[in-house]
Amino acid sequence: MSEQDFELYERIQAADKQALETLYERYEKLLFSFALRMTGRRDLSEEIVQDVFMKIWTKPNLYDRSKGKFSSWLLTVTRNASIDSMRRKNEQTEALDERDSLKSNEPAVEDLVQWKEEGTVLRHAIAQLAEEQREMIELFYFKGLSQRAIAEERNIPLGTVKGRIRLALKHLKGHLSTGKGGVDGEVRGID
Known part of the structure; x- marks a missing residue:
């Protein structure tokens, strides 16, 4: 599965919309539930998932294969986006x-x-x-x-x-x- 993810990611780097759609279908539920567990808000979690996939689409070469598994990297990006979103929304002021x-x-x-x-x-x-x-x-x-x-x-x-x-x-x-x-x-x- 990891090799397939990397191939999809490479195709996305070449502006392949079908590859983005496939990756989205593969990870959308996982990322949404992960963001929901962190934020407690469905609307915010939906925004976070969209932001993560927009980042993948618009910012080339974010993922470095030598630093770990694609799914772990994707969850890290989602975690960071969740924390950033909560900070922006002033929902949590503790040192996260x-x-x-x-x-x-x-x-x-x-x-x-x-x-x-x-x-x-x-x-x-x-x-x-x-x-x-x-x-x-x-x-x-x-x-x-x-x-x-x-x-x-x-x-x-x-x-x-x-x-x-x-x-x-x-x-x-x-x-x-x-x-x-x-x-x-x-x-x-x-x-």
Whole structure:
């Protein structure tokens, strides 16, 4: 699938509208649901998806194949567009980048989602977590709250929030690496 995505991307660079349409059909639902989880707004999520595909169409050579999988790059672009859109709309003034403070040990949300393009494996794995861990993952990765905002909202210490997120990610890694999640024992993005 990744090779097909790259071929479509190259055709888009040559102004092939059919390739853009094919890529849109392949990823529109995933990107929309991802943006919706981040913003909580359907109208804003639709705008974000349109902006992402307009960027692909109008700005050549954004994707660098040597830096990773196309679907991961596409989710990163969508994530960044969602954050930018929320900032522009003044819907969230917290430092949204705080979540990136977990860089070396925990995956970015796009790495979590890439395990299966439609997210079924991930949703199943998240459903296996304890309620407090599942809540931290939802708030941190999908609602876009900073660790500090979660601590304040739930009235728990910041260290507890960080610990629950790390523990949840450890459990996700264990669940997915055993093959229970259907990824053939390979876990990407969690070391």
